[in-house]
Amino acid sequence: MKTFDALGVSPDLTATLRERGIEQPFPIQELTIPDALAGRDVCGKAKTGSGKTLAFGLPILERVTRSEPGRPRALVLVPTRELAGQVRDELAPLAARRELRVEAIYGGARMEQQARALTGRVDVVVATPGRMIDFIGRKQVRLDDVAHVVIDEADRMADMGFLPQVEWILRHIPGDHQTLLFSATLDGVVDTLIQRYQRAPAMHEVASAQVTVEEMEHRFLLVHELDKVKVAAAIAAGATRTIMFVNTKRAADRLARSLSAEGVRARAIHGDLRQRERERALGDFADGKLPVLVATDVAARGIHVDEVDVVVHYDPPEEHKTYLHRSGRTARAGESGVVVTLVLWNQELEVKRLMRRLGIEQPIVEVFSNDPRLADPASWDPAADAAVV
Structure with missing residues (x-):
């Protein structure tokens, strides 16, 4: 060199x-x-x-x-x-x-x-x-x-x-x-x-490895609307750094407040925040002081943090490209990652279409917030270890 x-x-x-x-x-x-x-x-x-x-x-x-x-x-x-x-x-x-x-x-x-x-x-x-x-x-x-x-x-x-x-x-x-x-x-x-x-x-x-579906562990969880925040909180409690994706700025603020009410330190990052607030949230997340970042897709363009343990699609993405962009946050620097998608009953058909586009074949598993498997989503096999919808 x-x-x-x-x-x-x-x-x-x-x-x-x-x-x-x-x-x-x-x-x-x-x-x-x-x-x-x-x-x-x-x-x-x-x-x-x-x-x-x-x-x-x-x-x-x-x-x-x-x-x-x-x-x-x-x-x-x-x-x-x-x-x-x-x-x-x-x-x-x-x-x-x-x-x-x-x-x-x-x-x-x-x-x-x-x-x-x-x-x-x-x-x-x-x-x-x-x-x-x-x-x-x-x-x-x-x-x-x-x-x-x-x-x-x-x-x-x-x-x-x-x-x-x-x-x-x-x-x-x-x-x-x-x-x-x-x-x-x-x-x-x-x-x-x-x-x-x-x-x-x-x-x-410069040839660089593309983040692929195979590099990540994927979990698709059927959740109930009133239990959804608690499921997200249980996942975050078992990880050091978690990014949760939502579709709107308002949803980001709402989820960050709801997680905080569940005892999980979380902050939102989106385009309506002042630059100083965004930089403080990103800095605290990168330094390990903030365990959960709730982000919109556009705001996530500025997130370049290695060692993200879990990416949660709190709102499932509509496009498979968006799924890969989001999910790639947990497969950086050669590390594999865990990606969890939370699915409500009326989103099931849409998510199954998304899975087909991604080439992912696994069941959507129904869970509740007291399920011990949420502490380590990668530790169990959806096909063999879960009640299938």
Whole structure:
């Protein structure tokens, strides 16, 4: 494996990396950094957690020049405010080495404070698309001097319906500029983005294991509506970290309160919460201080936590892709995980259709909240050890 120095990264930046304990580049960094440093457009296919931030961040910080107030030189577009904060925090120590400023701009935070930052000198802006458009429309930021553009997690942008906003921004960047795009998938609308906004990009791919149905233990439990919260609480009581998925923001708040009433420490995470509240909940969950996180699908895009013991589909998902996205939270970093779906009587046919799409053949098992098997759902075989509906 090459070193960062061998890839062309300057000594001052490699020294800063070493101070943070970063010695060797990840595969996506080794593949993409030389082309990005050479000024080429780059298209990188890699999963979340593969080191993409430094793959685009190091070349940008090597090549970016100091900006004028309100006229950034580099723009990084990301799908969620959590990711905006993570990218800023990772790049800021490196930028400071060169007296460059990085700011994160996202919805859910006070616009006045962000506007003051933008109208000052900001060399690299990390932004969610909607909030960036707000500031462009208010003429509080101009894109005329942007020389480097990054589209990070383009597939998630597509899933969340943000690509029209991304394209609007890209169309409003005049002149020649370098475009770096990173995504877990490069087909469909993401490929359209590549064709429209990149020029002969260097294509690089890091093969990574897909989370599959076979990597997880699945349990489908028929529950009664008045007992459903108690079943969820019993599952959480037997685990260190549990993520429970619901379909709406209101349901997330309601479930978190109900679990707390059952003696289970839980907090909701969704788009209506203030950024500080979301960050505190995520931090406490990652640190093991908060055992249960109740999340909507969109909010869960910002959750990158290993060692999640159980994922509970408190509200069953409608699509098998959503089931896999949610369930993959417990099959990270090479670990297998347990996925539990709670099923009410009127959801049974819909869930059985979902199971067929996923290729899962097992019974839906009726349980009550006093069932000792809930403490360790992976320890028993639904086919052999349960009363089948």
